[in-house]
Amino acid sequence: MGILKIRGALLVFLATLVMAGCTSTKTEDESADTMQPMTEQPETVQPAEPAPAPEPVKPSVSTRDTLLFPINDVDTEELPGIFYFDFDQAIVKRSGHAELNKHAKALADDPSLRVRLEGHADERGTREYNLALGERRANAVKAYLMSQGALASQIEVISYGEEKPAVDGHNEAAWAKNRRVQIVYKK
Amino acid sequence: MISRAITLFLFLACIGFSARAELRIEVTKGVDNAVRVAVVPMAWRGPGTLPEDVADIVGADLTLSGRFETLPVKQMLSLPNEPDEVFPRDWRLLKVEYLVIGYLEPGKDKAYRLHFALYNVFKQEVEETQVIEGDSDELRDMAHYVSDEVFHKLTGIEGSFSTRIMYVTATGPVDNRRYQLNIADADGHRVETVLRSTEPVLSATWAPDGNRIAYVSFERDGRPGIYMRNLETGEVQQLTRFEGLNGAPAFSPDGKQLALVLSKDGSPDIYVLNLETRRLRRITRHYGIDTEPSWTPDGKHIVFTSNRGGQPQIYMISLADLSIERLTFEGDYNAKASMLRDGSGLVMVHRRDGIFHIAMLDLKRGRLTVLTETALDESPSIAPNGSMLIYATLVGDEGILAAVSIDGGVKFNLPSSEGDVREPAWSPKKRKIFVPISK
Structure with a gap:
């Protein structure tokens, strides 16, 4: 019991x-x-x-929301459910495909699942451009998930631009952590 | 959705003066041939003492402009309050070129009456003399008025000392960040908090009348919306709440329309919302990012940032025929541009050698000049007199505001004691306007 x-x-x-x-x-x-x-x-x-x-x-x-914690991938420093991007880029990195495929499968297997993709940018550049860039990134992840079987209706996209950094700091290490899309499973 | 704009009527409950977190000003670069001025302490010819030292405020204003060198009171050999009390030799000895003198007395219609004069030491003559009256809470405004008048008389440029600056602060750790939208006098005093939120607030902008502001806030359900607030009544309206981005509001020069960015139709595009009819018009149509609209002074074009060429660059679109022209070609990142009032140039964020600066593009000669030496510079906002611009930058680990003259000759910082300060927006209008009393 x-x-x-x-x-x-x-x-x-x-x-x-x-x-x-x-x-x-x-x-x-x-x-x-x-x-x-x-x-x-x-x-x-x-x-x-x-x-x-x-x-x-x-x-x-x-x-309200629960982060997704996959159990494999322990050797990477990246937090599970977070996907990183290059500066001024909204291209989903190949290295993230395997992990995204798992999210896509989960969504495809259970149409009642809902996720929110939160797009973020690093602090460099202007705030409104970064809001647009964050949305670009979240949309890129959405498109990938849909290509793998997830439904549009399961996915909500929101961009915070550079307004909600994961870490403070004004160096490349911090910026790399902040250029990200976070997958958040909704209740 | 827009037609159903929600009127919240939050009266000024959360607006209040606060003693904390005023912005200090540090001049980092002044002009080489600063004019030597003495602002003589102004006598109070009434009961009790005054709550503010008017001469001290005027002296600080003139010093902070970077164009004047003010004589410390301790070095003054005499303290005249009226022109016939001036002994020019006292001041020639100290190499003072101009005197600002005056006195206050109880007003006839209002609490205070201020007499002031600008005295030319070399010519031994009065260049300007005025009398104004103000309410009991307007001493600082009266002082800034004097600064504006003196500045204008001596430089030919409209003073900005009576204007205000709106900005956003962010405090606390990343997982518990607090955001505030503040408005302070141009000298950093009298900070008022317009909005406090646990969700991001950004892109605050003034209407041309100076009575309304618009901003982006994530306060409702954690999603972005564009809000408009009347500063006099405290009335708040949510103007947009579309799916996707709701950002970058910019009032048209006549204050009747608002340019903004929505991504409801797929990608971020520029729209114009008519604030009277609530009609929304789509202006750009491109799969790339179009954002950061700002109006040309004639209201006929919108300047915006777009990455349609691969990198962010500045474009201009005609509202008449929607024809588009690219304005920037130098550098791989140009964004958030605004046009000078005379239409001669653009001020924007420009990346050079990987570092973000504020730059000005001379539209006639096509020449681009970098105005700032700091890093991570953003959000340039031009003063109503067109001679200075304020922007956000990073000093050490703190985001602060800094200002630079359009010619690059004067620079000053406005450090705050609390958290990151960002996104300054210079008010288009003066806080108070005084009409001189004719004698």
């Missing part, structure tokens, strides 16, 4: 794409059914434990 409960909470944290890519869990009795819990409601962990289950699960999801 206890194990199942923890598991339910974990699953919500990890969201669907993890499970899609994670074969080890599949060997157990989990299958397509457990893909559903992630999508909408914490209550869907009910099968594991009817009454108390929603309680521990709730906090992780009820905060």
Whole structure:
């Protein structure tokens, strides 16, 4: 019982794409059914434990948005769910394709999933141009996800330009971290 | 959506004077042949003491303009308040060229009456004398008026000391950033906070009447909208709330239209919103980025940034026939341009050797001049007199405001004690206008 409960909470944290890519869990009795819990409601962990289950699960999801945390890719410094860009460029880097494919598959597998793509720019250049650039980047990721089976209706795009940097700093290292698109799964 | 503009009527609840975070001014470069002026302390011929030192404010204004060298009060040999009290020899000895003298007394219609004169030491004659009256909270305004008059008389250029500067501040760590839209006097005093938000605020701009502002705020649901605020009534309207970008508002010279950027039709394009009819007209149509519209002084063209050629460059579109002309060819990043009032040049952000500067393009000669030596310079805004521009830059790790004269001869910084200061916008109008009383 206890194990199942923890598991339910974990699953919500990890969201669907993890499970899609994670074969080890599949060997157990989990299958397509457990893909559903992630999508909408914490209550869907009910099968594991009817009454108390929603309680521990709730906090992780009820905060408005939950970042997606894939479990592989541990050797890169990049935070999962974040994709980086070159200066004044909105081209999705080839190195990000494998990771994006997982997001796309998760979206394609579960049409009720919704994501918000947050586009950002580094501080160099003008603010409004950077807002446009951030939107360009988020749209590029959207187009890629759609090319891999995600639906337009699943994806919301917003640009913050240079207004919400990931890190402070006025050097190339900080700028590289700030030129990004962040994938945020919506409740 | 626009027709359904939401009127919020937030009365000036959040506007208030605050003692904190005024901007200081440090002159970093003045003219070589600064005019030597003495601003003599002005006597108060009434009960009690005055809350502000008018002569001190005038002296600071003139010093900060970079064009004057003011004599410290300690060095003055006499303290005349009226022209017939002036002994020219006292001032010739100190190599003072001009005197600003005056006194205050209780007003007939208002709290204060200020008499002032500009005295030419070498000619031994009065060049200007005026009397104005102001309310009890207008001493600073009266002082700035004196500065404007003196500046105009001695340089031939309209003074900007009575104008205001709007800017955005950002404080706190990246995961808990606070944004404020502030308006301060041009000397950095009397800061008023117009908007406080936990979501980004940017691109604030003045209407030509100086009574309305427009800005972009993410305050509603974390999504961008263009808002217009009446500074007198405090009324706020959300003008746009389209999917995608809602950005870069710019009032037309007659104040009746607003150029802006929307990406609702796919890519960022320039639109013009008629503020009376609420009709929206699409101006540019390109898959690239078109943004940062600004009106030419005649209101017939819009200058904007576009990367349609591969990199951001400045273009101009005719509102009559939508014909487009490219204006910049030098450099691989030119953005946020605005045209000088006489139409002779463009001020913009320009990247040279990887560093972002403010530059001016002479449209007649086609020559581009870099005006600033700092880095990460952005958001140039021209003073109403057309002789100075204010911009945002980085000094150390702090974003600050700085100003430079159009000829590059005068430079000063406006450091703030709190957080990043950015996106200055110089008000088109003076805060208070005084009409001299005829004697």
